[in-house]
Amino acid sequence: METMNSFLGPLAFGSTGWGDDLLRGAWITITLALWSMTLGLVMGLGLAALKLSRFVLLRWLAESYTLFIRGMPEFLILLIVFFGSDQLINASLSAFGSEARVEVPKFVATVAGLSAIFAAYACEIFRGAYLAVPAGQIEAAQAVGLSAGKVFRRVRFPQMWRYAIPGLGNLWMVVLKDTSLAAVIALDELLRISKLGGETEGRQLTFFAAAGALYLMMTLLSDLGRAWAEQRSRRGISGT
Amino acid sequence: MKKTLMGASLAVLAMATTSQAQDVLRIATEGAYPPFNNVTADGELVGFDVDIAKALCAAMERECEIVAQDWDGIIPGLVNNKYDAIVASMSITQERLEAINFTAPYYSNYLSVLGKEGSDLTLEGLGDVAIGAQRSTVGSQWAEDEYGSRADVRLYDTNPAAVSDLEAGRIEAIVMDFLPAAEVLNTTSGLGYIEAKIDINDQIGIGIRKGDDELTDAFNAALETIRADGTYEAISVAYFGTDIY
Amino acid sequence: MYQDLKFAASDGVCAGLSPVSGALFKKFCPRFIDGFAVTIELLVLSSILGFLLAVSLVLGRMSGRAVLSWPANVLVYCFRGTPLLVQLWIVYFGIGSFGADGLGALWVFFKNPWAVGLLVLVLNTSAYVSEILRGGLVNLDKGQMEAAQSVGMSWLTAMRRIMLPQAIRIAWPAYGNELVLLMKGSALISTITVLDLMGQTRTVFARNFDLNTYLYAAVFYLILAGIITVFVSVVQRNFSKSRLS
Incomplete structure (x- = not known):
């Protein structure tokens, strides 16, 4: 450990070095990405349902949401959510006559922003996957008397994932990298810690390169995970 | 300092809470502006601003909690009731006066x-x-x-x-x-x-939410008290070797 | 000189817009338009240079020669596997911290935040575009390459005249998406002191704390996204037309 620490220099572990702080930052990065993806998946499914709805107004709402989110820089969205969320929530609380005041922590604001972005892309993937399930199967399920809800739960939904997983894997990579934007609003994720460390130690290149290496490791592992998930989702399907 | 930053951020993660501003007076400072306000290795906010804030709270006989807030969000945070006052070496400017009120200056x-x-x-x-x-x-x-x-x-x-x-x-x-x-x-x-x-x-004042005139008056009175009894001068001399009022 | 021309142009635009703009926008209009011009400038330059570099990268990757394909693969992997913000900060703050003494003649380039921003955007987008082009190329019938080579075309000529034009057509919609992503990513160069649209917006917000500032910026970015989308679909339509003939 001693020799390793002297090799690592300012990136060493323990109280003198930044190694452990960087890893903790990386952990916050992963937590941010996981939360954003989870919420983004739920919101994305909801948006996909709106887009497939029979009602023009709902479709139109979902379409404009994705159009706006996908046309704006992620950085701008994050800043709007960060500075705007308190104002919006407190204004609505006052409107309902409540005296309570809510503060939105940076972590929550970041997750809110990133999952809103995730959802705007995920809903397209879900819609595509929904429509990709062969119509013949749906008809067959209806023919044997399954209710509409059951057709969805038993036939369509389980198969949607097979079509959705490659796209969602890409989105995971995007959200993982987008968490770095939180450094600008001073949330102590990986990049922000590297910036602090680099400035304190006067070794900016070392620290940013270390951050880059950690991000590369995370994306490499994600790539492996994605390959595994894609393979698994194809189990039992012939011709692929 | 770095250790505390981690600690502070984790604490923030843990408390996604509502805040009511009744008994405890909540004061924000930046925590990244030595020697006026910064964070020590034990995670404590220290500096001239922090000591002045504590002296003012003592003079007002109120319990205070001092929190760190990044500079870019410090005024929006006050406006949104995250805290009740800003003691962070903030200059009184025309543009800021459109968003918040200030007490009398506490240094130049x-x-x-x-x-x-x-x-x-x-x-x-x-x-x-x-x-x-x-x-x-x-x-x-x-x-x-x-x-x-x-x-x-x-x-x-x-x-x-x-x-x-x-x-x-x-x-x-x-x-x-x-x-x-x-x-x-x-x-x-x-x-x-x-x-x-x-x-x-450039006068440095304490930022107060618009409409909270009672608090502005209380701070101004407390400022006069600590000027009169020498508390202010003692703090200033300890940091700068001179009275910067 | 060029700079003055740009400033004059944006003053002209603002004078034209003034009858229809609100108080906030009127006050800061030249800043928004100046920033918008910088964003467009960077976008046009980085997309053209990035495309050229992407073609070279994909040729290197497909060449079958390890000397060429390895460096190209590593570059693409690193730029696709890390956040753009990290890349920007590595080059601007990291490499830049060596200063004139460490970088010698290169300093003229690294000194300039605009140039650093352009470089990183070009490298970043070229990595993604080369991946898109590669996707188009591997889907082409390999027999075409063999046929071209059998009539005496060199590998490079066959790539340039036969393979790449088809790959670009196939990949065009994906390339259009990448253009929008590049535009959105360009907002990050505001963190290395470039006053692009985002940089100007953040500066204005720092003075007025008015959330509408960000909404104005959003409108500008949406306009830009619209322009890109229209451009991409017009080119797409030309592709399909020429295929019919």
Whole structure:
């Protein structure tokens, strides 16, 4: 450990070095990405349902949401959510006559922003996957008397994932990298810690390169995970 | 300092809570502006601003909680009731007065312009070169007002980033507050003053939410108390060797 | 000179817009338009240079020669596997911290935040575009390459005349998406002191704390996204037309 620490220099572990702080930052990065993806998946499914709805107004709402989110820089969205969320929530609380005041922590604001972005892309993937399930199967399920809800739960939904997983894997990579934007609003994720460390130690290149290496490791592992998930989702399907 | 930053952020993660501003008075400071406010290795907020805030709370006989808040979000946070006052060496400016109120000033600030040691730049020449300042500070606004909004004024998110660009030679000068500027010169070699002290009639006050006049009055009264009984002077001398009021 | 021309143009635009703009926008209009111009400038340059570099990268990757394919693969992998913000900060703050002494003649380039921003955007987008082009190429019938080579075309000529034009057509919609992503990513260069649309917006917000500032910026970005989308679909339509003939 001693020799390793002297090799690592300012990136060493323990109280003198930044190694452990960087890893903790990386952990916050992963937590941010996981939360954003989870919420983004739920919101994305909801948006996909709106887009497939029979009602023009709902479709139109979902379409404009994705159009706006996908046309704006992620950085701008994050800043709007960060500075705007308190104002919006407190204004609505006052409107309902409540005296309570809510503060939105940076972590929550970041997750809110990133999952809103995730959802705007995920809903397209879900819609595509929904429509990709062969119509013949749906008809067959209806023919044997399954209710509409059951057709969805038993036939369509389980198969949607097979079509959705490659796209969602890409989105995971995007959200993982987008968490770095939180450094600008001073949330102590990986990049922000590297910036602090680099400035304190006067070794900016070392620290940013270390951050880059950690991000590369995370994306490499994600790539492996994605390959595994894609393979698994194809189990039992012939011709692929 | 770094350890505490981690600790502080984890604490923030844990408390996504509502806050009511009744008994405990909540005061925000930046925590990144030594010697006025910064965080120690034990995670404690210290500095001139922090000691003044504590003295004021004692004079008002109120329990206070001091929280750290980043500079960019410090006014929006006050407006949104995250806390009740800002004691963070904040200059009283016309633009800020449109968003919040201020107490009477508790000290006067001046600006310094730093450059490379031996630089022959003068204030008149700054309009033609690249100069740096921290975004949303009086220094950056002074530079814009003095040299025009289209002068080459580079805005940084933090002061250390500006200082390292000055050292590298990307910019020729930095405009910053005069006491922290002295601190920079103490800790960094190869830099010097282009102008040591510019009086921009900059008064530092305590930021209070609009409409909270009762609190403004309470702070003003407390300020008079600690001026009169010598508490203020003792704190100031401890930090700067002189009374900066 | 060029700079003055741009400023004059944006003043003209603002004078034209003034009858229809609100108070906030009127006050800061030249800043928004100046920033918008910088964003467009960077977008046009980085997309053209990035496309050229992407073609070279994909040729290197498909060449079958390890000397060429390895460096190209590593570059693409690193730029696709890390956040753009990290890349920007590595080059601007990291490499830049060596200053004139460490970088010698290269300093002229690294000194300039605009140039650093352009470089990183070009490298970043070229990595993604080369991946898109590669996707188009591997889907082409390999027999075409063999046929071209059997009639005496060199590998490079066959790539240039036969394979790449088809790959670009196939990949065009994906390339259009990448253009929008590039535009959105360009907002990050505001963190290295470039006053693009985002940089100007953040500066304005730092002075007025008015959330509408960000909404104005959103409108500008949406307009730009619209322009890109229209451009991409017009080109797409030309592709399909020429295929019919």
